[in-house]
Amino acid sequence: xxxxxxxxxxxxxxxxxxxxxxxxxxxxxxxxxxxxxxxxxxxxxxxxxxxxxxxxxxxxxxxxxxxxxxxxxxxxxxxxxxxxxxxxxxxxxxxxxxxxxxxxxxxxxxxxxxxxxxxxxxxxxxxxxxxxxxxxxxxxxxxxxxxxxxxxxxxxxxxxxxxxxxxxxxxxxxxxxxxxxxxxxxxxxxxxxxxxxxxxxxxxxxxxxxxxxxxxxxxxxxxxxxxxxxxxxxxxxxxxxxxxxxxxxxxxxxxxxxxxxxxxxxxxxxxxxxxxxxxxxxxxxxxxxxxxxxxxxxxxxxxxxxxxxxxxxxxxxxxxxxxxxxxxxxx
Numbered sequence: 001x002x003x004x005x006x007x008x009x010x011x012x013x014x015x016x017x018x019x020x021x022x023x024x025x026x027x028x029x030x031x032x033x034x035x036x037x038x039x040x041x042x043x044x045x046x047x048x049x050x051x052x053x054x055x056x057x058x059x060x061x062x063x064x065x066x067x068x069x070x071x072x073x074x075x076x077x078x079x080x081x082x083x084x085x086x087x088x089x090x091x092x093x094x095x096x097x098x099x100x101x102x103x104x105x106x107x108x109x110x111x112x113x114x115x116x117x118x119x120x121x122x123x124x125x126x127x128x129x130x131x132x133x134x135x136x137x138x139x140x141x142x143x144x145x146x147x148x149x150x151x152x153x154x155x156x157x158x159x160x161x162x163x164x165x166x167x168x169x170x171x172x173x174x175x176x177x178x179x180x181x182x183x184x185x186x187x188x189x190x191x192x193x194x195x196x197x198x199x200x201x202x203x204x205x206x207x208x209x210x211x212x213x214x215x216x217x218x219x220x221x222x223x224x225x226x227x228x229x230x231x232x233x234x235x236x237x238x239x240x241x242x243x244x245x246x247x248x249x250x251x252x253x254x255x256x257x258x259x260x261x262x263x264x265x266x267x268x269x270x271x272x273x274x275x276x277x278x279x280x281x282x283x284x285x286x287x288x289x290x291x292x293x294x295x296x297x298x299x300x301x302x303x304x305x306x307x308x309x310x311x312x313x314x315x316x317x318x319x320x321x322x323x324x325x326x327x328x329x330x331x
Contacts, residue, residue: 007231011035011060014224014232017162018187019065021057023048026198026230027278028133031082033057034189034226036182037067038160044074044093045180045189046228047086050137054086073157075166076147077191078174079104080203083228085142094148098168100176102150110139116304126304129311169193169213171204179213186223196230196237198278199244202289207245214242244274248283252290262287262299263309267316281314 005012012020019035026032034045042065048054061068074090076097077083084105087095097105117134120127157164163183170177173192180189192200193213202210217225217238225233248269255265266284271277285306292298301309 005232011057011064012232013064014185014187014226016185017160018182018185018224019061020189020226020232021061022231023053025278026196026227029082029137031080031192031228032226032230033083034180035061035065035068036159036162036164036180037065038162040067040070041158041160042067042070042072043157043159043164043180044068044071044090045226046077046083046191047074047090049082049085050139051086051089051141052138054089057086058089073159075178075180076101076105077178077180077189077193077228078170078176079108080174080192081108081110083191084108084144085110085139088143088145095145096149096151096166097147098170098176098178099150099152100168100170102147104175105144105147109144110142114139123304124308125311126307129314130307167216169209169216171206172210172213173200173203175204177213179216181220181222183221186221187226188217188220188222188224189226190217190228192228194225194227194230194233194238194241195277196227196233196241198229199274199280199282200241200286201279201282202286205289206293207249207290211242211245214238214245218242244277247272247274248286249290252287253294255287256291256294262291262301263312266309266313280317281310284309284313 007024009024012022014020017037021033023030029049031048036043048057071090071093074093074095079101116123116127117131120131153168155166165181167179168176169179177191177193179193218235222235225238251269252265255268266287269283288299288301288306
């Protein structure tokens with residue numbers, strides 16, 4: 001892992017008022033969050049994928065950190081539900097995010113995929129795979145409150161006397177992705193601009209922005225890196241992830257130029273040293289995104305078909321390496 005942190009569920013003290021809340025195994029829906037504290041002031045970085053998990057996290061934080069009994073500000077790094085669906089439980093907090101995320105929030109509740117989860121067989125292999133990935137989560141009762149404040153590009157905050165930089169590096173993973181950097185503590189909360197030990201999903205792109213986000217972190221004075229999924233790391237993990245993105249672009253480009261479809265390319269790429277990373281089926285959605293970048297127009301492949309492509313690739317990977325864990329039913 002490149003550092004001394006253990007990848008165990010719960011709250012990890014990073015030192016000097018910075019905390020990370022981790023959820024192994026980091027796969028589909030198992031996201032991380034952060035807490036920044038100075039005196040009585042608090043900033044929560046993201047919530048979790050459902051109300052039960054978020055309530056458990058908030059209770060753990062309140063027990064360990066007295067100031068967390070009242071969260072002053074909640075910052076959502078991006079739009080995905082595994083970082084926003086618990087927002088309603090952070091009562092009385094200012095909810096801060098980028099204008100792009102704020103505009104999307106009201107349209108991004110669980111209603112988007114509830115019909116599929118309620119009747120997965122009606123959506124074939126896509127529905128069954130999505131139901132398998134999201135089986136551990138309960139999406140009932142979720143209401144997404146609108147943000148209190150939004151920003152564009154960059155903003156600097158104070159949490160007590162602690163300076164916190166917010167930098168929107170998107171579109172990358174999603175249409176807007178914020179890094180949360182605490183300079184004096186040499187700590188950065190990456191949201192889903194960093195996955196450690198797992199393949200990312202390129203829902204938006206361009207990948208060049210994502211690589212730029214990695215370079216931005218590497219240019220900062222950083223010792224502790226909290227990814228959106230996976231164990232706590234250092235700049236080593238950021239370099240590995242940047243190398244992965246560059247590898248993926250090069251391998252995709254070769255196959256695009258050879259006339260392959262995104263699914264053919266996803267099946268053909270040898271992931272090499274990245275093969276052991278979790279959720280390798282996301283190579284399918286990543287090829288769709290890269291085909292869009294190479295051609296200038298995203299392929300007309302709907303979300304259900306993308307999940308079907310991932311389902312087929314997951315099945316193939318499981319058959320090739322039973323028990324390798326890259327598409328664990330626990331995700």
